[in-house]
Amino acid sequence: MTYFTHSWLAPKQGLAVFISLLSLLTPGTVSEAAEEVKDNPVIVETSVRPLPGALDKMPMFNSNSPEIVRTSGILLSLLSKEGKKNPDAHLDFPLQGKFRVFTHHINNRIKQQDNKVLFLGLIAYNPDTSPANIRISRATSYVSQPDAPFIKLPPLLSNPKGLIYAGPGDRITNDFLRDEFPTGWPSKINIPAKSYALIYCLPVKVQGLHSQNNGRSTLLELFASKKVQLCEVAEFVKAETTQQELPPALERFVEIAESGELSLERDKLPSAPGAKGPLIYGRVAGCQIGSIWKGVATDGEKNITRLTVPEKNKAISFPIASLLRGTFATGQVQTAPLVARYPDTAYAAHGNYAVEYRLKFPLFNPEKSPVRIHLSLDTPVKTDQTKENLTYFEPPSSRTFYRGTVLVQYLSDKGDTTKDYVHLVETRGEKSADLCSIKMRPKGHRTIQLSLFYPPDATPPQVVTLKSTQAE
Secondary structure (H helix, E strand, O other), rough: OOOOOHHHHHOOOOOOHHEEOOOOOOOOOOOOOOOEEEEEEOEEEEEOOOOOOEOOOOOOEEEEOOOOOOOOEEEEOOOOOOOOOOOOOOOOEEEEEEEEEEEEEEEOOOOOOOOEEEEEEEEEEEEEOEEEEEEEEEEEEEEEEOOOEOOOOOOOEEEEOOOOOOOHHHHHHHHHHHHOOOOOOOEEEEEOOOOOEEEEEEOOOOOOOOOOOEEHHHEEEEEEEEEEEEEEEEEOOOOOOOOOOOOOOOHHHHHHHHOOOEEEOOOOOOOOOOHHHHHHHOEEEEEEEOOEEEOOOOOOOOOOOOOOOOOOOEEEEEEEOEOOOOOOOOOOOOOOEEEEOOOOOOEEEOOOOOOOEEEEEEEEEEOOOOOOEOOOOOOOOOOOOOEEEEEEEEOOOOOEEEEEEEEEEEEEOOOOOEEEEEEEEEEOOOOOOOOOOEOOOOOOOEEEEEEOOOOOOOOOOOEEEEEEOOOO
């Protein structure tokens, strides 16, 4: 049985290894009520518009609940309920064709005071009477320690070689943005008729760590030749000091899938749709529809294929990962819907973790004088109250709300094709520095493209801002 230890998971050498280690963090925020209150708001006049485009229909197997895994058991099963000892643990949703897999789970042994290794096993079942196969086109997986520790980084850094990251969610999306495929993964997995196959078996160790707390994030892009049913299973194995622990075999994962229960302990219950009071978004365990958001920003009129830049010293913004009670009064909820979920988990994929954004801004300067356009990705205070301005903090909050790499593509003022990878770290209420700045001639046209995978360690929403100033 194949057991992927993934030697390529050792951390890359670069800037990251020279920066002091911070305490471990967990991705995102699940409660609107938990947000910190500041008394130093700065109101910035900005016209907020809905982000153009929409999510595609590519499914994503999304396993993020329970985030902290305490017991062996089923994390997310799309297997059929038929013949299972605990049918309610299975969501009966087969996948075929292209789809993605995102998982994030933590092994926290602080309460237990032991060194057990958490093994995460993703298995696939072929219900057909003839063989099936799954092709792996892209795959990446890291643990917080030692692969991608949460470290303190400056707000904005050039990241051309992908050596800058903080946390496993940051690093997996960094790989996917560059279309990198680390070695160690098979290109194809064959599944006999009416049988199971192992897609991966990945360890999350705590032995020898400063804190008995470690998390793993994984992102895959797969293609199934026919309908298959996926199931991610957790199994704890006692760590030995004298020898390497033995990973569970496929048969053990299958046994847990067919006879086991949902893994404990469960996360906080989400708020029911339409409920009043504090909003608990909850964590996701289910299958969402939508993995890629494509959009071209225009003036919105029929047959208009350009975006008129704002007047000098004014700005327009577009939400990224907008969600319930966080649309900036645009009414646009970008959250991917769930077609299968457990009753005690999130009702939608709030935050769009690992969702890819491909955005294009075909800019037009209608003025008789040149202007300079500044593009940034910002983290204003979440609101649904107004779309005429955004609120920032000065100084910004201490709580990190975004950490990840984005790709900006454009023609420089000298006419050179520019492809910049930029790593951002932003706190709640922080206005970012420019990702790019371009000069636009009178009646001139320029196009900027922005691409990112929404990092699992982030807290939504953000905005893409285009501001116009006097050209020098």
